[in-house]
Amino acid sequence: MLKLKAESKGLALSLHINSNIPQYVKTDESKLRQVFINLLGNAIKFTTKGSVTLRVAAISAKQKSPTDNEPRTITFEVEDTGYGIDPTEVGSLFKAFVQTDAGRKSQEGTGLGLPISRQFVQLMGGDITVSSTLNRGTIFSFDIQISSPEMAEVQPRQSRRRVIGLEPNQPSYRILVVDDKWESRLLLVNVLEPLGLEVREAVNGQEAITIWETWKPHLIWMDMQMPVIDGYEATRQIKALIQEEATVIVALTATAFEEERAIVLSSGCDDFVSKPFQEEVIFAKMAEHLGVQYIYEDLPKLKLSQFGSQDLSVKEGEKTGKLRTTLGTMPAEWVIQLHQGAIDADAELILSLVAAIPESDTSSAEILTDWIHNFRFDKITALTEKLLP
Numbered sequence: 001m002l003k004l005k006a007e008s009k010g011l012a013l014s015l016h017i018n019s020n021i022p023q024y025v026k027t028d029e030s031k032l033r034q035v036f037i038n039l040l041g042n043a044i045k046f047t048t049k050g051s052v053t054l055r056v057a058a059i060s061a062k063q064k065s066p067t068d069n070e071p072r073t074i075t076f077e078v079e080d081t082g083y084g085i086d087p088t089e090v091g092s093l094f095k096a097f098v099q100t101d102a103g104r105k106s107q108e109g110t111g112l113g114l115p116i117s118r119q120f121v122q123l124m125g126g127d128i129t130v131s132s133t134l135n136r137g138t139i140f141s142f143d144i145q146i147s148s149p150e151m152a153e154v155q156p157r158q159s160r161r162r163v164i165g166l167e168p169n170q171p172s173y174r175i176l177v178v179d180d181k182w183e184s185r186l187l188l189v190n191v192l193e194p195l196g197l198e199v200r201e202a203v204n205g206q207e208a209i210t211i212w213e214t215w216k217p218h219l220i221w222m223d224m225q226m227p228v229i230d231g232y233e234a235t236r237q238i239k240a241l242i243q244e245e246a247t248v249i250v251a252l253t254a255t256a257f258e259e260e261r262a263i264v265l266s267s268g269c270d271d272f273v274s275k276p277f278q279e280e281v282i283f284a285k286m287a288e289h290l291g292v293q294y295i296y297e298d299l300p301k302l303k304l305s306q307f308g309s310q311d312l313s314v315k316e317g318e319k320t321g322k323l324r325t326t327l328g329t330m331p332a333e334w335v336i337q338l339h340q341g342a343i344d345a346d347a348e349l350i351l352s353l354v355a356a357i358p359e360s361d362t363s364s365a366e367i368l369t370d371w372i373h374n375f376r377f378d379k380i381t382a383l384t385e386k387l388l389p
Helices: 002-008 029-045 101-106 113-123 182-195 205-215 231-241 258-266 279-290 316-329 332-343 347-354 362-373 377-385
Strands: 012-017 051-059 072-080 128-133 137-146 161-166 174-178 198-202 219-223 248-253 271-274 294-298
Touching: 002 012, 002 029, 002 182, 029 051, 029 072, 029 113, 029 137, 113 128, 113 137, 161 182, 174 182, 174 205, 182 198, 182 279, 198 205, 205 219, 205 231, 219 231, 219 279, 231 248, 248 258, 248 279, 258 271, 271 279, 316 362, 316 377, 332 347, 332 377, 347 362, 362 377
Parallel strands: 012 051, 174 198, 174 219, 219 248, 248 271
Antiparallel strands: 051 072, 072 137, 128 137, 161 294
16 A cells, blocks of 8 residues: 555655564554554655655563563654654644644645554553654654563464455456545555456546446445545445445445444445455455455465574574575576565565475575565565576
8 A cells, every 4th residue: 555655656665674573563453553554654645755764673671581571662763755844843743633734735634643643652652753854854753562472372374365366157247446545446456457357446426426327336345535425425325226236335444443334334335344455355355245256376384483483593694595595496587586576575476486496495485484574575685686697
């Protein structure tokens, strides 16, 4: 979601994670995700050229043993090269319904994002600070308290079944994507069209009603907050007009509150998905409501040891040397794809390529998988660069 928006503005979006960050931590996942979306989204919105960077590091208050489960602090920095914030406005940043001059000019948002983000961070045991220079950029910094889960609490994901197509002999499903934000529509279209589904787009509720009347989609992904006619009213009108074949309408909304879910369903929607969505959820909803059947490609299983706190720096040089030898025996096209996947930070592509490594060479597959899950695409890039034909 964020990558597409940054790329559309020609911005570099980068992520720097310190090696001391554990693979799994215990904290409030939904609150942390919301804070990220708000801070990174704002940084991209108010930056016209340059970059947006997220940095993550862990700090221990005391020197403890690796098995000590005492709370620790993780710090985050979101830095942009955007407009910056006037010193006279910094004091009001975290006040509800108050926007900066840049925010008012953008005509987006309500001024609630930063106050809510600060409350969420405080609930997670930290706080947000800001430093900014006009016309040079802004840095939002925050920290949260985390603890390490017990191994019994860590449930490694089973082999992810990635959808790669549709089973044959099914109806030609028509899917309508309705959202006033082009990047949100693009995300869904990029997920659905490659499978062979017929997909159309609408930018508001009025356009959705017009397309529905002539095209009769099987399912509508309906954003609820839109200009002209919002998703609530569009849903009510479409449901009132439906006579024979019913159209399934699934609401897309940025909130996950139960109260909002009840309001959405009362407007006539058949189901509800919170943004940012996961591909698996989108596919599951279409299977549930339309009976869509998929063709899957299994990705490599991740071993439980990969989710522990073992120090992968041990014998790192030896492992890297073995990996370099392995990559040297792989086809040139495979190495080129791996290199490009690392440049694009395309974890899914890299994992699919890892599956081609011979089963007899599990150590090479494991270290590549570990680098992916620790966002060390730089290591893969450096290694493959020397092997390019």
